[in-house]
Amino acid sequence: xxxxxxxxxxxxxxxxxxxxxxxxxxxxxxxxxxxxxxxxxxxxxxxxxxxxxxxxxxxxxxxxxxxxxxxxxxxxxxxxxxxxxxxxxxxxxxxxxxxxxxxxxxxxxxxxxxxxxxxxxxxxxxxxxxxxxxxxxxxxxxxxxxxxxxxxxxxxxxxxxxxxxxxx
Amino acid sequence: xxxxxxxxxxxxxxxxxxxxxxxxxxxxxxxxxxxxxxxxxxxxxxxxxxxxxxxxxxxxxxxxxxxxxxxxxxxxxxxxxxxxxxxxxxxxxxxxxxxxxxxxx
Numbered sequence: 544x545x546x547x548x549x550x551x552x553x554x555x556x557x558x559x560x561x562x563x564x565x566x567x568x569x570x571x572x573x574x575x576x577x578x579x580x581x582x583x584x585x586x587x588x589x590x591x592x593x594x595x596x597x598x599x600x601x602x603x604x605x606x607x608x609x610x611x612x613x614x615x616x617x618x619x620x621x622x623x624x625x626x627x628x629x630x631x632x633x634x635x636x637x638x639x640x641x642x643x644x645x646x647x648x649x650x651x652x653x654x655x656x657x658x659x660x661x662x663x664x665x666x667x668x669x670x671x672x673x674x675x676x677x678x679x680x681x682x683x684x685x686x687x688x689x690x691x692x693x694x695x696x697x698x699x700x701x702x703x704x705x706x707x708x709x710x711x
Numbered sequence: 712x713x714x715x716x717x718x719x720x721x722x723x724x725x726x727x728x729x730x731x732x733x734x735x736x737x738x739x740x741x742x743x744x745x746x747x748x749x750x751x752x753x754x755x756x757x758x759x760x761x762x763x764x765x766x767x768x769x770x771x772x773x774x775x776x777x778x779x780x781x782x783x784x785x786x787x788x789x790x791x792x793x794x795x796x797x798x799x800x801x802x803x804x805x806x807x808x809x810x811x812x813x814x815x816x
Binding site: 599606609610611613615638640641644648649711 | 719720721734735736739751752753754755756757758759760780781782
């Protein structure tokens, strides 16, 4: 029986919770994330339910990874600005965020990154639209997609802010 | 932000845990124990809060011993003052709640 497998899969940036759910479903079925690549996930066999997997957008920060390891989590890898951790379920529950404020700050980090990349694409697209080859439309398309993603992230944030009026 | 605003539950328990020096995981354990398992700080939330509290000067990071890479933190005098005010505020909240609800409690 194979002990390792790779699955190619694409998730939209606002579906990071779905991505996490899928990774945990894989772990429940005996496949835990071992490393990540661009739109590809590498799994290794584990006991069903042996691990919980979490992901988050976080700028590269060695001391954060070290901090997570101190709490018993294992660093799986990173892809673009996303970082992946896993923890044995026997070592206790595993969550990255325990209050609304830190969830909102996380969405802010995602939003900021989308705005920067989207803005850059818009600029390049506009500059290139004067270019006779009309290649700028690719960047303008990318900027439109990123603006849409930003809207989705903002919607999530608004829902949390409403919740925070009543709770922490 | 004025320092007189209400603290979040996470901030309150982090400060309380740091009355004695502790590292990150120690804060998580202490908080869970004090609250009888009700409040569980997640690592990402705690990490962000520790950085903010250091910036505010409510806690400090202690010099790291050779051999141990774990960072330890402790409450500052300023942090202690904040915590004392918060206890007063919470007492007022609880007192008013009990006064009005009275026998309903």
